[in-house]
Amino acid sequence: MLYKYRKLIIISVVLIIIVTPILIYASYLNSIQKLTITFDSALVKKMELYNGEPNTGISSSLGTLNQVIEQGKEITLKKGTYTLKATGDSIKSKTIRVLVGDKPVTQKIDVDYSDTYLMSQLKAELPDILAALDRDSPTLKTLYSLNEGKLYSHGEWFGSTLNYTGKESLSRDRLRFVMKKEKGNWVLVTNPPGVTLSSKQYPQIPHDVLSKVNAIDLGLPVLIN
Secondary structure, three states: OOHHHHHHHHHHHHHHHHHHHHHHHHHHHHHEEEEEEEOOOOOOOEEEEEEOOOOOOOOOOOOOEEEEOOOOOEEEEEOEEEEEEEEOOOEOOEEEEEEEOOOOEEEEOOOOEOHHHHHHHHHHHHHHHHHHHHHHOOOHHHHEEEEOOEEEOOOOEEEEEEEEOOOOOOOOOOEEEEEEEEOOEEEEOOOOOEOOOOOOOOOOOOHHHHHHHHOOOOOOOEEEO
């Protein structure tokens, strides 16, 4: 009786032997995806990829290190959530959540200079900033004193506040302004300066720069009167 079905059994076994690895491989291919990360390697000294996403809370931590990413190199990963960590001598340490799903992922990572590095660059930029401010709005220095301010992003944005020093008792508002370095020259973008700077009025200024300038506290040291 068994002999009668011997040929069918052999065919079934052969099919199982052939099909099983194919199914396993197909399942494997369906579980992985390509990821390419691009970044400025002159600024980012190390780009690390961690499994999972950062734990939230007071003591946030990263998962297990998966690998160190090379700029522009395509890698293969299991589908899921990962965390990138960018570090460098002059940049803010930054973590970025990356979701690897059904389609290949190419993601560009932008980083900003650290506050310490930007402060070190401000001294060299300040003479040009003051000259540009006097050029673009020459009447300001007769009515306002300029507070120190800060550089933002990659050092191409500058923001500060102005204290009124005139005699008009009703004009006591502190004004805010933003400048941008374009082709080596500083330009007053928010002309005239305002009490509050809005993204609707100045859509060309990054939102985080506007927010930081709007949040500048009182008591910054006066540079010029």
